[in-house]
Amino acid sequence: MKNIIFCIFISLCTAVPGFAWSNSGESITVERIYLNTDKECYVAGESVWISLFCFDTGSENTKLSTISSIAYIELQSSTGLVAKTKVAIISGRGSGRVELPASTPTGNYRLIAYTANMRNESDLHYFDKVLTVYNTLTNERDKSCITDENDTSSVSTPVFVTSDTRPVLMEVPKTVLLDMPGNQFRQNNDVTFKLSNKYDTPMSLSVSIVNEDDLSTYKNLPMYNYMESGFSKNDANFGVKVIPEYEGEIVKGRVVTVSGGNRIDNIAGKNIFLSVVGGDSEIYTSVIDSAGRFAFYTTNIYGNADLIAEIPQLDTNSTFNIELDDNFLYPSVKNIPKLVLRRSYEKDLLKRSLAMQLNKRYGVDTIFAKSDPMHNPLLSGRCKTYMLDNYTRFPVMEEVMIEFIPELRFKKIDKKSYLQVRWENNFRDLTFSTDNTLTVIDGVPVFDHNVVLRYDPLKVKSINIYEGVYYMGNAEFTGIVVFKTYKEDFPNFVLPKNAKMLAFNGVGQPCRLTGNTAGDMLPDYRTTIFWDPDVRITSKGDAQLKFHTPDYPGRFVMTIEGIDASGKPIYLQTKFTVF
Numbered sequence: 001m002k003n004i005i006f007c008i009f010i011s012l013c014t015a016v017p018g019f020a021w022s023n024s025g026e027s028i029t030v031e032r033i034y035l036n037t038d039k040e041c042y043v044a045g046e047s048v049w050i051s052l053f054c055f056d057t058g059s060e061n062t063k064l065s066t067i068s069s070i071a072y073i074e075l076q077s078s079t080g081l082v083a084k085t086k087v088a089i090i091s092g093r094g095s096g097r098v099e100l101p102a103s104t105p106t107g108n109y110r111l112i113a114y115t116a117n118m119r120n121e122s123d124l125h126y127f128d129k130v131l132t133v134y135n136t137l138t139n140e141r142d143k144s145c146i147t148d149e150n151d152t153s154s155v156s157t158p159v160f161v162t163s164d165t166r167p168v169l170m171e172v173p174k175t176v177l178l179d180m181p182g183n184q185f186r187q188n189n190d191v192t193f194k195l196s197n198k199y200d201t202p203m204s205l206s207v208s209i210v211n212e213d214d215l216s217t218y219k220n221l222p223m224y225n226y227m228e229s230g231f232s233k234n235d236a237n238f239g240v241k242v243i244p245e246y247e248g249e250i251v252k253g254r255v256v257t258v259s260g261g262n263r264i265d266n267i268a269g270k271n272i273f274l275s276v277v278g279g280d281s282e283i284y285t286s287v288i289d290s291a292g293r294f295a296f297y298t299t300n301i302y303g304n305a306d307l308i309a310e311i312p313q314l315d316t317n318s319t320f321n322i323e324l325d326d327n328f329l330y331p332s333v334k335n336i337p338k339l340v341l342r343r344s345y346e347k348d349l350l351k352r353s354l355a356m357q358l359n360k361r362y363g364v365d366t367i368f369a370k371s372d373p374m375h376n377p378l379l380s381g382r383c384k385t386y387m388l389d390n391y392t393r394f395p396v397m398e399e400v401m402i403e404f405i406p407e408l409r410f411k412k413i414d415k416k417s418y419l420q421v422r423w424e425n426n427f428r429d430l431t432f433s434t435d436n437t438l439t440v441i442d443g444v445p446v447f448d449h450n451v452v453l454r455y456d457p458l459k460v461k462s463i464n465i466y467e468g469v470y471y472m473g474n475a476e477f478t479g480i481v482v483f484k485t486y487k488e489d490f491p492n493f494v495l496p497k498n499a500k501m502l503a504f505n506g507v508g509q510p511c512r513l514t515g516n517t518a519g520d521m522l523p524d525y526r527t528t529i530f531w532d533p534d535v536r537i538t539s540k541g542d543a544q545l546k547f548h549t550p551d552y553p554g555r556f557v558m559t560i561e562g563i564d565a566s567g568k569p570i571y572l573q574t575k576f577t578v579f
Contacts, residue, residue, distance in 0.1 A: 029067045029244075030058040032231050033113045033127040034223050036561050038208040038528045041217035043352045044104040044135040045360060048075070049513065051206035051533035052087050052094040053223070053563065054115065057231045062567035064092025064204075068115035070249045070300060070507060073098065075131070076110050076333045078143045084328055086249065086507040088300045089115075093204055095533035096508035106135045106341070107142025108218055110333045117244035124331055130218040132339060136353030144336045148343075173224040173569040174199065176537070176560060183576040185549050188524065192546045195560070197537040203570060205537065205562030209530035209547055212555040212575070213348040218337055223561050224569035248300035249507070251284075253324040255292040255311070267292060270313045271475055274298075277306040277501075278488045279443035281379045281480075285473035301506035310499035312447045322500045351552075355525040362522045371510040378472070379480065384465040388457065397457045407465050408481065410453055419449045421479030423467040433478035438470065441483045442490045451493075452483070461486045510534070514546065524550045535562075549578045 031054055038049040050073065056065035068089055075083045075098055082104055087096040098111070114126040135141075177196035185191050197203050221229065243250060251274065255267060268290040276282040282301065286294040288311070301307075309322045384407055391404050401408045407422045409432060419439055420432040439446045446452055466480040485491055495501060513531040530547035537543045560572040 029056050029065060029117065030121070031055065031065050031068060031115055031117050032057050032125065033071060033115065033118075034226055035073070035111060035113050035127055035129060036206045036208075036223065036533075037111070037129070037131070038531045039210045040130075040220060041132045041213075041215050042100055042134070043349075043356045044100050044106075044133055044137065045102040045356045046100055046527075048098040048100060048111070048131065049208075049528065049531045049533065050087060050096050050098065051561075052089065052096070052113070053204075054089050054092045054094070055227075055231065055567075056092075062227065062231065063565075064563070064567075065089075066091060067244050067246060068117050069247055070245050071113050071115050072328050073111065073113045074328060074330065075100075076112065076330075077105070077107060078336050081330060082109060086505070087113075088248075088302070088507040088510065093534055095510045095512070097511070100133060102135075102137060103140070104133050104135055105138075105140035105142045106133065106339070107144040108132055108336050108339045109142075110336055112331070112333060114329065114331075115245070116242050116250070116327070119242045119329070120240060120244075124329065126331060128334065129220045130337060132215070132217040134215065134345075134349055134352070136349050136356070141341075142336075142339075144339050145341055146338045147341045173571045174564065175570060175572045176203065176205070178558075178560070178572060178574060180574075180576070183574075185576065185578050187549055187553065187578055188551055189549050190546055191549060192544060195535065195537060195543045195545065197539060197541050199564060200539045201565040201568075202539050202541075203535075203537045203562055203564045205535040205560055205570060207530065207532045207535055207545065207558070207560050208528065209556055209558045211527040211529070211550075212557045213351070215345055215348050215352075216340055216342070218339075222571055223563070224571055227569055248298040249327065251296040251298055251301075251324060251504075252327075253294060253322060255288060255294070256321050256323055258319040258321055267311075267314070270311055271473065273308075273310045273312065273445055275308045275310075275440075275444045276301055277308060277443055277490055279305070281440050281443055281482055283378060283438075283440070283443075283445055283472065285475050287474065301504060302509050303506050305504050305506055307502040307504045308444045308495070308499055309502060310445070310447070310496070312498065314498040318498070320500075322502060324502060324504070352527060355527050358523050358525050371512075378470070379464075379466060379482065382466075383482075384467075386463045386465075388460055388462065393458060395456075395458060397453055397455055400457045405463065405465075407467075408463075410449070417450050417453045419452055419481060421465060421467060421481065423479060436477050438472075438477040438480045439483070440480065441493065442485055442488045444490060444493075448496065455483070456492065459485050459491050524548070525552060526550055529556070530558075553577070553579050 034053040036051040042048060052071055054065045054068055056063050071087045071089055071094060073085050073087060074081060083098050085096055085098050087094040109131050110128055111131050112126045112128050114124060118124060177198055179194040267288050270288050272286050272288055272294050274284045274296045284296040284298055286296050288294050386405055394400050394403060398410050401410060409420055410417050411420055419437050421437050422430060422432050424430060439449060439452050460483050462484045464482040470477045470480055512533060513528060529550055535543050555575060555577055558574050562570045564570060
C-alpha cells in the first residue's frame, strides 16, 4: 500500500507541477546533508567512519527528512574519484564507512554527499568537507601537497587553517550532560560514561573518541555552523526531474542484445525480476519499456551482493546482457586547499602507521558491531516452517512433499510439473492453488518447477510456506514457497538462459565501534577507540556507554554532535588522557 501511494504521489507531481512541487516553497522538501566523521585526519588504509544527517530545510523549522532512503558519498582528489559508498537513510539518519585504499596518495581530499532528491534543484548543493590523508607506505603525493623545506624543528606546528574555515556567527548550540569518572585513565581498561538529556525533546547524536596528535589537518565547520551557512542555499527552482528514492535505491538499467547474437524481439511489456542471492526473499519486479529499459524500486540492498536478473517470458534462444546504470554523479568539486608537509610530523606519522598496520594484521579494523538492516517486507506474514532435519530425509523432492508436507504437492499439466500450495478458498474448503506459485531457492525465484522437482532435498535445510495471494508489480502469485539450503549459496543450481548474474555494490551495513574490539590477547593500537554514529536519548533520558582504552598513552578527544527533535544543534567536546 505504501508503494502504491508513493507511485500515485509521484505521478501527480509529474503531471501537475503545482500540486506538490510549487515554486512558492510551501510543499517542497529541500534536503541538505551533513556528514560527521570519526576524525578529520587519516592514514591510507584506514576507514572513514560516517554518521549522516539528512535535513528537510523546506519547512519553517529544520527537521530530519523522511523523503530519501539512500545517500551517495564520494571521496574526490584534485584528479578525480578515490573511493565511493552508499549509505542507507532511515528517518533522516544513517551511518557507514569509506575504505581508504592503501595506495591513496598523501594530500587533502573532499568528501561529498548527495541524494537523488537533491538532483531536482537547478544546482546540486551537495555536502562537502575536507579530509586529510597521509600515506605512510609510499611517497606518493597529491597535487594539494606543499613541502615546507625550511622546517627542521622537532616542535609540533599549529594546525593549517584557511580563510574559508572561519566560523559563522550563530547561537551557541544546546548540549548534553556528560558524566565521566575522571579525566585520566589507565591503559587497557574499560571506562563507562553517561550522557543525559536535560531537555523535553529527544536527541540523536554521534559520539567519537580519537587519539589527538599534532598532524596538520583542515578544520571543517561543525554542524551548528554548517546548518547556518549551508542551509541558506535553498533552491526555488525545484522540479521533479529525478524520482526521489523514498523506500530505497532505484536500480535502473537496460536489456541489450549481445553483438552477433540472436536479436531480442517484442521485449517491451515483459516482466523482469531482480533478486538477491542468499537474501531474505528480496525480489523486485519491473516492466521493460520499448527502449529495453527497466527500474526496480528496492528497499535498499545491503552489502556487496550477487543479483539475478531474469526475464521469464523471454525466448531462451535470445542472447542478451543486462546493463545497470551508475547512480553516482561524480560532480566537479571545488578547489582543494593545500596541505603543508613538515618534518615535525615524522613521530606522529610513525605512530599512526604502526597502528594502521597492526590493525590490518590482526583484523582489528574489521571487528565491529553491525546493526540489522530493514528487510524486504514481502514475506512479513505468517508462514508454516518445516526444518527437514526433524524428519526422515528422502533423496527425492516429491517424496518429501508426499510424506510430511501436506500443504504442498506437485501436479503435472501438459508434461510440466507445477508446485501447488494448499489454501482455504472463499467457501472455507481446503483446496490447492491452480494459479502460479512462486518458488524461491536461497532468495532467487525459480519459475520452472521441474527444476524444483529435480532439486536435491538433502541440500535443503528448511521450507517455508506462505499461503494467500501475493502481488509483485503486475505479477500475481498464489502462494510462495521458500527453500533455504544450509549455506544459502544456491548449490548445484544452473541459471536458465533467460537469466543473468550481476555483481552489485549495495549500501553499507550500519555499524559502530564500541568496547575492546581487539580482544584481550591482541595488541590494541587503535586511533579511533570509540565510534557510535547514532545514539538516541529520549527526553529527560540517559544513555550509558562504554569504551576501552588502548595499549598506549596519549591525549584523546571525545566529540558529541547531533540535533534534537526540534532541529536544534547539539555539540560538546572534551579531552582526557591515558597513561
